[in-house]
Amino acid sequence: MSHVYWILILNLWILKATSLQPGSRTVLREIGTGGSDPKDYGVELNATNFDGVLKDTPATYAIVEFFAHWCPACRNYKPHYEKVARLFNGPDAVHPGIILMTRVDCALKINTGLCDKFSVSHYPMLFWGPPTKFSTGWKPNQEKSEIREIDNWRTAELLLNWINKQIGSSYGLDDEKFENEQLPSNISDPGQTAQAIFDVEEATAIAFDIILEQKMIKSKTRASLIKFLQLLVAHHPSQRCRKGSAEVLVNFDEFCPLDMWSSDKHDVPTSNLKEVLHDFQICGKEVPRGYWMFCRGSRNETRGFSCGLWVLMHSLSVRIEDGESQFAFTSICDFIHNFFICEECRQHFYEMCSRVTSPFKKSRDFALWLWSAHNEVNERLMKEEASLKTGDPKFPKIIWPPKQLCPSCYHLQGPKDKGTNQIDWDQNEVFKLLMSYYGNTLISLYKGKGVLADGRTNATLDDLVTSTNAVVVPIGAAFAIAIASCMFGALACYWRSRQKSRKPRRSWN
Numbered sequence: 320m321s322h323v324y325w326i327l328i329l330n331l332w333i334l335k336a337t338s339l340q341p342g343s344r345t346v347l348r349e350i351g352t353g354g355s356d357p358k359d360y361g362v363e364l365n366a367t368n369f370d371g372v373l374k375d376t377p378a379t380y381a382i383v384e385f386f387a388h389w390c391p392a393c394r395n396y397k398p399h400y401e402k403v404a405r406l407f408n409g410p411d412a413v414h415p416g417i418i419l420m421t422r423v424d425c426a427l428k429i430n431t432g433l434c435d436k437f438s439v440s441h442y443p444m445l446f447w448g449p450p451t452k453f454s455t456g457w458k459p460n461q462e463k464s465e466i467r468e469i470d471n472w473r474t475a476e477l478l479l480n481w482i483n484k485q486i487g488s489s490y491g492l493d494d495e496k497f498e499n500e501q502l503p504s505n506i507s508d509p510g511q512t513a514q515a516i517f518d519v520e521e522a523t524a525i526a527f528d529i530i531l532e533q534k535m536i537k538s539k540t541r542a543s544l545i546k547f548l549q550l551l552v553a554h555h556p557s558q559r560c561r562k563g564s565a566e567v568l569v570n571f572d573e574f575c576p577l578d579m580w581s582s583d584k585h586d587v588p589t590s591n592l593k594e595v596l597h598d599f600q601i602c603g604k605e606v607p608r609g610y611w612m613f614c615r616g617s618r619n620e621t622r623g624f625s626c627g628l629w630v631l632m633h634s635l636s637v638r639i640e641d642g643e644s645q646f647a648f649t650s651i652c653d654f655i656h657n658f659f660i661c662e663e664c665r666q667h668f669y670e671m672c673s674r675v676t677s678p679f680k681k682s683r684d685f686a687l688w689l690w691s692a693h694n695e696v697n698e699r700l701m702k703e704e705a706s707l708k709t710g711d712p713k714f715p716k717i718i719w720p721p722k723q724l725c726p727s728c729y730h731l732q733g734p735k736d737k738g739t740n741q742i743d744w745d746q747n748e749v750f751k752l753l754m755s756y757y758g759n760t761l762i763s764l765y766k767g768k769g770v771l772a773d774g775r776t777n778a779t780l781d782d783l784v785t786s787t788n789a790v791v792v793p794i795g796a797a798f799a800i801a802i803a804s805c806m807f808g809a810l811a812c813y814w815r816s817r818q819k820s821r822k823p824r825r826s827w828n
C-alpha cells in the first residue's frame with residue numbers, strides 16, 4: 320500500500336512542477352497578449368479558440384497569418400507583421416476595432432486540421448476577410464468566398480498598402496493614436512449603429528468598475544444599484560451583460576450585506592466588494608476592451624463613456640413593456656443621480672427627472688421622454704461647445720435625429736428648425752425610429768455573429784476558454800494526470816477489495 324502512496328505523491332509533484340513551467344499557457348493569455356511573446360500585438364489563435372475569437376471580435380475585418388515556428392522566413396517576417404498589428408490590435412491600438420490581426424502556428428499538432436482547412440501550402444500564408452467568414456476555411460480557386468489570400472504582404476509597407484486599398488484608407492506605419500483618424504461618420508449607416516452594441520458593453524463594464532473603484536455603494540445608494548441591475552438583467556441588449564448582471568444580483572447580499580453599514584462599519588463596503596469581485600467582469604472576460612467603436616471620438620477626451628451610457632439608456636427604453644415604464648424611469652434617474660460621476664451631468668439630468676410629475680404608463684412615453692431629455696442636453700451643449708471649442712470637431716452636437724436619418728420624423732420644414740422645442744416632430748415616426756435604431760439595428764451585428772441569436776452561442780466562448788485551457792496543458796502535466804488518475808483507480812480498487820473482504824455491516828433500513 321505504501322508504495323502506491325509514494326507513486327501518487329511523486330506524480331502529483333510532477334504535475335505541479337510541469338504546470339509551473341514557463342511554457343504552460345492559458346488561452347486567456349494567448350488572446351490577451353498574443354501568446355508566446357507577451358509583447359506581441361498579433362493574437363495567437365489555435366484550433367480550439369479560432370472560431371470563437373473570430374466570431375466575438377468587434378473588428379470588421381480579420382487577417383490570419385498561417386506560419387510555422389521553425390520556418391526562418393516566418394521568423395524574419397514577424398517584425399513586419401507586428402508593425403502593422405501595432406496599428407490595429409489591443410487597447411492601445413492606433414486604429415482600434417477595424418482589423419483583428421492574428422496568427423496560427425501550423426507546426427503545432429493541434430492546428431493541423433485548421434491549416435488543412437485553409438489549404439495552407441507554404442509559410443507564411445496570409446488571409447483576409449470578415450471575421451465570421453473564416454469558419455468556412457478556404458480553397459484555391461474557390462468561387463464566391465469572402466476569404467481571400469493576401470498576395471502582397473512581404474514587408475510591413477506592402478501589407479499596409481494592400482489593406483489601405485481594400486478599405487479605402489490611408490493609414491501609415493507611423494500613425495500615432497488620434498492622428499490620421501479616418502472615423503466613419505455616416506449617421507444613417509446601420510452598420511455603424513450596429514457597432515454601438517460593443518460600446519454599450521464597454522460603458523456597462525466601465526460604469527460598474529467606477530462604482531467599485533470609487534466606493535460608491537453606500538447604504539443610501541445600494542437600493543438604486545439593485546434596481547438598475549434588475550433592469551439590466553431583463554433588458555440589457557447584450558446577453559453577456561445580462562448574465563453578468565444576474566450574477567451580481569444573485570450574490571448581492573453576500574457581496575454587500577445590509578449590515579455593512581451598521582454603526583461600527585459605516586461606508587467601508589466597496590473596498591470589500593472590490594476584493595470579492597476583483598476578477599469579476601460584468602460583461603464577460605473580454606470587456607472592457609479598452610476602446611470605443613461607434614462612440615470613438617477623434618480626440619482622446621471626447622465621446623466614449625458618456626456616449627456609451629446614453630446608448631445603453633436608449634436601448635433599455637425600447638426594450639421594456641408598458642408596465643415597466645415607471646420602474647425603468649426611476650431606475651435610470653436614480654442610477655445616474657447616484658453613480659454618474661460627472662457632477663454637472665447628474666445634477667442636470669436629475670433636474671429633468673424631477674420635472675416629470677405623473678408616472679409613466681406607456682413604454683412609448685418613457686422612450687420619447689428620454690429622447691427629448693437627451694436633446695435638451697444636446698441643445699445646451701451645442702451652444703457651450705461652440706463657444707468653448709470643447710466639442711469633437713468630427714461629431715458636433717445636433718438635435719437628433721437629423722433629417723438625413725429620419726425625414727419622416729419632421730412634420731414641418733422651415734426656418735424655425737433650430738432647437739427641439741421649435742421642431743414640429745412627428746413623434747410616432749420618432750418612436751418608430753428609436754425602436755428600430757436602438758432595437759433590432761443595435762443587435763444586428765450580434766445576430767449576424769450568432770452571439771445573441773441563440774442563447775447557447777455566447778456560452779461557447781466561455782466554454783472554449785475553459786476547454787482550450789485543457790488543451791494547452793503541457794504534455795508532461797497531461798501524462799502526470801493520466802498516471803495519477805490510474806493510481807487513484809488502483810487505490811480505489813484496492814480499497815474496494817478490502818471492503819468486500821470485510822464482514823458486511825448491519826443495515827438499519
Ligand SMILES: Cc1cc2nc3c(=O)[nH]c(=O)nc-3n(C[C@H](O)[C@H](O)[C@H](O)COP(=O)(O)OP(=O)(O)OC[C@H]3O[C@@H](n4cnc5c(N)ncnc54)[C@H](O)[C@@H]3O)c2cc1C
Pocket residue numbers: 614621622623625626627628629630633655663664665667668689690691692693694696697700711714715716718719720
Ligand atoms: C445622463 C447624461 C447627462 C449628461 N449631461 C451633460 C452635461 O450636463 N454637460 C456636459 O457637458 N455633458 C453631459 N453629458 C455628456 C454628453 O451628453 C455627451 O454624452 C458627450 O458630450 C459625448 O457626446 P457625443 O457626441 O458622443 O453624443 P452623445 O450625446 O453622447 O450621444 C450618443 C449618441 O446617441 C445618439 N443620440 C444623440 N441624441 C439623441 C437623442 N436625443 N435621442 C436618441 N439618440 C440620440 C447619437 O447617435 C449620438 O451619437 C451627459 C451624459 C449623460 C449620459
